[in-house]
Amino acid sequence: MDLTPNDEQIAFQTATADWCRDHMALEDARARRDGLWAELEAMGWTGLTAPGMDLDHATEALVFAELGRFLAPIGLLSTAVASRWFPDVVDGKVALALTASEPEPLRVLDPAGSGAVLRSEPGGLRLFDLPDAFTDQSGTLHTTPHAPTIDLSTLQSRHEWTSSLWTEDDPAPALHLQLLSAAYAVGCADAARDMAADYAKLREQFDRPIGWFQALKHMCSDMAVRAAAARSQLYYAACALDENAADAAFHVAAAKRLADQAALDNGRTNIQVHGGIGMTDEAAAHLPLKRAHLLQFIAPAAREALLA
Amino acid sequence: MDIGFSPEETVFREECRDWLHANVPAEKRPLDAADAVDFDKAWQRRLFDAGWAGINWPVDYGGRGLSIVQQVIWLEEYAKAHAPWIGANFVGINHGGPTLILNASEEQKAYHLPRILKGEAIWCQGFSEPGAGSDLAGIKTRGRIEGNELVINGSKIWTSFAHVADWQELVLRTEDGSLRHKGLSWVICDMHAPGITVRPIRKMSGQAEFTEVFYDDVRIPLANVVGGLGNGWKVAMSTLSFERGTGFIADQVKQSQEIEELIATARANGMIRDDRIADQLAQLRAEVAAVRAMTYRNISEVVRTGQPGPEASVIRLFTSELGQRLERMAVILMGEDIIDFAYGDDNAVADYLRGFAATIAGGTAQIQRDIIGERLLGLPKSR
């Protein structure tokens, strides 16, 4: 039993954080530059989870928590998971569909440049074609408009249900998506905590840093507690998946539930710690909160899974 | 990272389970401290005789010299077997003994440690005073040096088990006119010495588990000072790190038992059909899992680096508040039956009322939040 990362895992973690800091700053998440996806592909982030890579879930969770800390593209989650479970068909970016039910059109997140879209269902994962444009019988060309979401770094589109592929009857694929999205939320909760703590040391009122005041200090401490609980459970869940533990589904669901809450609560608290500037578009404090509101709908933890 | 145990550890776990299965007493631990202490001592003696006391204490002092992971395995099996609460042995086993191992002289260790492990000596903790609770450095109880003795005057309060204790971790001011953290000493105080009066204080749950202790010219040999005269603050901080750290692993492990019982109760009485209750139970179950994950992470840190990471204070705070949420849920599931509570009852209501201690004793939740903000996040010190 060892729930601390080993040297190799720490190296992965550090390399990810270093790259993100230089190329994918959190502050830029309000408008990601066009070439980012190509860079992510070139750096190998998109193929990290492919079967040949043989990374364990624990290492993946560590890396995705770092990516999540910088509010990396949502499409990276779906692409990573699809590369693992549909290795023969996936080539390039895969978008993520939220669990709308037929006949409602699919809500597709991060559709730009994606040829396919991944959706998590109770029985497993489904991969749909994602034609960006199609010509109907009368010869009219339809293109799907991309609309904004609450998370400024993520666009969305609506798509009719197309033909799809299924993973085999196996809980593992859906748990993989749930684990990595929990990792994203853990990173998001960390980001909000660190932003708040940094600001509380810097900003002065009444001739002292506002972090001196217990009302603020204790809010920051609670952010640290939530982030620590979620991160520890994430590690445990990843290991449970690696060991094929009988209760792995519960542990992954618990990780997602705690990570979502930590991301939402820390996101909100971060804004209060910042005061007026915190609720502006100019400051970055709103970015983790908005990301958290999106993440809570990606592979959410079902109550039944938590009580099973 | 992995959550598996080695073959050796698995064998150890089976040994723990088998022994506990055959030996956990059928009768309940008596409620009142005075009766309970005989029970606690007898149980501790049985643990010692069978080799289950001081699993990770040094062999030289009667321990087994095994790893902290094995200690955790033992505590997990202990909780699963519904073995009795450690009770009056809490202080000696969880922080008195460990403080001595770290700071005491060879004579002090050789005398006291085996007695603690065998359940022959009950310890209590004399830190808090009427005027010094959260602000521990405000201690006023004095020890005047006379020859090779300390002459002690003053009083302590909230001292758990003082009325049944043989020894006390006593922190007092041994330097005249010293201020705050300076001039304090950590002393092994004989609770049977003349001049000590103990007044039990009844809790709102009905039991008299803690007390007020008065010292009237109590004479204690200077040889009982641990870690050197005037170094009391440093020694006391090591005591608190044990009390707030590893001392609570047992509680954390017990919570995973409690949540399963709560879910079973809610299924049996139908209250789980209430969406709000079901959701709270789901939430609690996730949080209890996180406590285990945090504990494992912390233990791994100890194994890797020799000391718990700074996140130990996070676990302590999270666990204490989670414990209270579990106790609150237990009385919610009782419904109207909570009204029937009367002193002398030892049920979920008593646990709920006693459980308020979790965010007060050993440093309040507010003090823990200060520590997390200042040591983990680097925010400026408020005090």
Ligand SMILES: Cc1cc2nc3c(=O)[nH]c(=O)nc-3n(C[C@H](O)[C@H](O)[C@H](O)COP(=O)(O)OP(=O)(O)OC[C@H]3O[C@@H](n4cnc5c(N)ncnc54)[C@H](O)[C@@H]3O)c2cc1C
């Ligand atoms: C069941 C139980 C058993 C105990 N057993 C022992 C024992 O065996 N030995 C022993 O020595 N002590 C024992 N204690 C005492 C315990 O350590 C103290 O109660 C605790 O440290 C708080 O001190 P206080 O009670 O004086 O409260 P106070 O310090 O007066 O606190 C009152 C309130 O003010 C808050 N507060 C105080 N200072 C600050 C601050 N700086 N910032 C923000 N809020 C603050 C506190 O959080 C609390 O809410 C026990 C307590 C309990 C409840």
